Amino acid sequence: xxxxxxxxxxxxxxxxxxxxxxxxxxxxxxxxxxxxxxxxxxxxxxxxxxxxxxxxxxxxxxxxxxxxxxxxxxxxxxxxxxxxxxxxxxxxxxxxxxx
Amino acid sequence: xxxxxxxxxxxxxxxxxxxxxxxxxxxxxxxxxxxxxxxxxxxxxxxxxxxxxxxxxxxxxxxxxxxxxxxxxxxxxxxxxxxxxxxxxxxxxxxxxxxxxxxxxxxxxxxxxxxxxxxxxxxxxxxxxxxxxxxxxxxxxxxxxxxxxxxxxxxxxxxxxxxxxxxxxxxxxxxxxxxxxxxxxxxxxxxxxxxxxxxxxxxxxxxxxxxxxxx
Numbered sequence: 001x002x003x004x005x006x007x008x009x010x011x012x013x014x015x016x017x018x019x020x021x022x023x024x025x026x027x028x029x030x031x032x033x034x035x036x037x038x039x040x041x042x043x044x045x046x047x048x049x050x051x052x053x054x055x056x057x058x059x060x061x062x063x064x065x066x067x068x069x070x071x072x073x074x075x076x077x078x079x080x081x082x083x084x085x086x087x088x089x090x091x092x093x094x095x096x097x098x099x
Numbered sequence: 100x101x102x103x104x105x106x107x108x109x110x111x112x113x114x115x116x117x118x119x120x121x122x123x124x125x126x127x128x129x130x131x132x133x134x135x136x137x138x139x140x141x142x143x144x145x146x147x148x149x150x151x152x153x154x155x156x157x158x159x160x161x162x163x164x165x166x167x168x169x170x171x172x173x174x175x176x177x178x179x180x181x182x183x184x185x186x187x188x189x190x191x192x193x194x195x196x197x198x199x200x201x202x203x204x205x206x207x208x209x210x211x212x213x214x215x216x217x218x219x220x221x222x223x224x225x226x227x228x229x230x231x232x233x234x235x236x237x238x239x240x241x242x243x244x245x246x247x248x249x250x251x252x253x254x255x256x257x258x259x260x261x262x263x264x265x266x267x268x269x270x271x272x273x274x275x276x277x278x279x280x281x282x283x284x285x286x287x288x289x290x291x292x293x294x295x296x297x298x299x300x301x302x303x304x305x306x307x308x309x310x311x312x313x314x
Contacts (some may be wrong), residue, residue: 034206037202094102097104
């Protein structure tokens with residue numbers, strides 16, 4: 001039997017990264033500002049976590065414009081969805097395993 | 100990491116998923132307020148209709164001027180009731196959002212408004228068309244059906260219970276179209292009574308507990 005802790009994704013140890021993934025799982029496309037408001041984080045903090053998730057291929061970035069302002073939106077990738085689901089499954093498994 | 104932390108993480112995930120996709124601050128008190136405004140409006144309309152028919156009987160016939168005045172007053176009354184209902188409804192929902200420390204204007208409230216707005220705007224224009232064509236007996240059923248469709252449409256982005264209110268409004272509207280000329284009773288039931296019942300159920304289900312904790 002493999003160790004359930006092994007299925008927990010290290011990337012999702014961060015509450016902010018886990019929060020971003022949770023939002024993107026249930027919303028097709030979310031803007032930077034909406035993410036910031038939902039997770040109550042600063043611009044710089046959020047940007048660095050988004051970068052990490054993008055580098056790992058868990059989310060797609062779309063750069064657009066609303067008038068003259070840039071409007072960056074994010075959506076989840078297939079790989080991101082898969083990683084998030086197995087992370088959830090591992091969490092659930094560990095709770096059952098411990099009871 | 101222990102079990103407690105994992106459970107906490109799972110409930111955080113659930114909360115964030117819900118908060119990011121649904122507008123959950125809609126207050127039951129908003130529904131009760133809308134229902135009371137509806138009942139008040141219906142009562143005024145009812146008394147106007149009574150005096151209109153009393154004057155008709157006294158005169159022994161139809162009067163163009165009387166009809167035009169009644170129609171104008173009823174349209175203004177409907178607009179007034181809508182305004183009062185919306186303002187009070189917005190206030191109670193704003194209050195609930197503030198209490199829970201949630202934003203009132205975010206992506207989810209925008210989605211609710213847009214999705215209520217599309218069927219409602221279509222209904223409004225449709226009903227203006229009915230008035231233009233003097234099909235006044237069709238106004239009440241059309242109000243109920245379009246409003247119900249708007250609620251069903253918006254239920255994807257807010258508390259799902261509002262779907263049942265929407266379905267009930269649609270059913271009333273359909274029933275009304277087969278029992279024409281009793282529009283005011285259906286209107287009172289749909290916009291007054293149903294809103295109050297819905298608001299009380301919602302308040303009991305979602306807001307009663309948080310208030311106890313706050314006290």
